[in-house]
Amino acid sequence: MTTRTRRALRSTNTSSSSEVVSRTRQLWSWAVWVAAVLATAACGAGSIRPYLTPLPDAPTDTLAADPATLIREIAALVAVEGLRLRWSSPEEGYLETDWYDVVARQPGGAYARDPERAVRFRFFADPVGENETQLVAEAVSRRTLDPSVPPREVEMMVPPGHPGDQILRRILDAVTTRFGRPSS
Numbered sequence: 001m002t003t004r005t006r007r008a009l010r011s012t013n014t015s016s017s018s019e020v021v022s023r024t025r026q027l028w029s030w031a032v033w034v035a036a037v038l039a040t041a042a043c044g045a046g047s048i049r050p051y052l053t054p055l056p057d058a059p060t061d062t063l064a065a066d067p068a069t070l071i072r073e074i075a076a077l078v079a080v081e082g083l084r085l086r087w088s089s090p091e092e093g094y095l096e097t098d099w100y101d102v103v104a105r106q107p108g109g110a111y112a113r114d115p116e117r118a119v120r121f122r123f124f125a126d127p128v129g130e131n132e133t134q135l136v137a138e139a140v141s142r143r144t145l146d147p148s149v150p151p152r153e154v155e156m157m158v159p160p161g162h163p164g165d166q167i168l169r170r171i172l173d174a175v176t177t178r179f180g181r182p183s184s
Contacts, residue, residue, distance in 0.1 A: 048087045048088070049089055049094035049124075052152060054122070055138055059137050060134060061172070062128060062132055062134050062181060062182060063132070063133050063180070064180050065131065065179040067133045069090075070125045071094065071123065073179075075095055077171045078097055081171065084098040093126055093127075094125070095121075100119050101114075102162070102164050115141055115145060120155075121167070123136070129182070135172075139165055140157060142154045143156055
């Protein structure tokens with residue numbers, strides 16, 4: 001091998017080596033960026049409770065129990081009523097059912113097409129003191145089935161005496177009887 005050939009090989013190896021180092025740094029930077037994005041996304045991924053404010057005319061009561069216990073009890077009562085859970089998180093104090101056809105008395109999306117018949121139930125349980133929870137309960141129907149409007153904007157509380165209101169009252173009465181109100 002001549003000196004010229006050796007120098008050519010060294011310069012080739014050196015540039016290859018620097019390219020490898022550069023490429024490795026790029027890959028590590030990219031991997032760190034992906035890990036940071038995934039970690040950030042995972043922080044909020046475990047939450048079930050939506051960012052909803054209960055409707056202003058939803059019944060509210062303060063009960064002598066912690067939120068997780070109330071939501072577990074409500075989940076059992078919802079099942080007794082024949083409702084299907086859509087979301088439930090006792091740790092977050094939230095429960096939501098699927099749409100329920102109050103005429104056919106069965107859950108399901110197909111019946112949710114008729115606003116008069118379809119009802120969804122939501123329960124929000126928030127601590128207000130030691131072993132005291134504010135429970136807000138909704139039985140909602142939809143005014144319209146307009147897909148161009150966000151779903152929450154077309155929801156309204158069912159009127160008193162509606163079959164959905166009767167189901168909600170039975171659940172609330174059972175929970176109030178079981179846990180009672182805190183003593184003042």
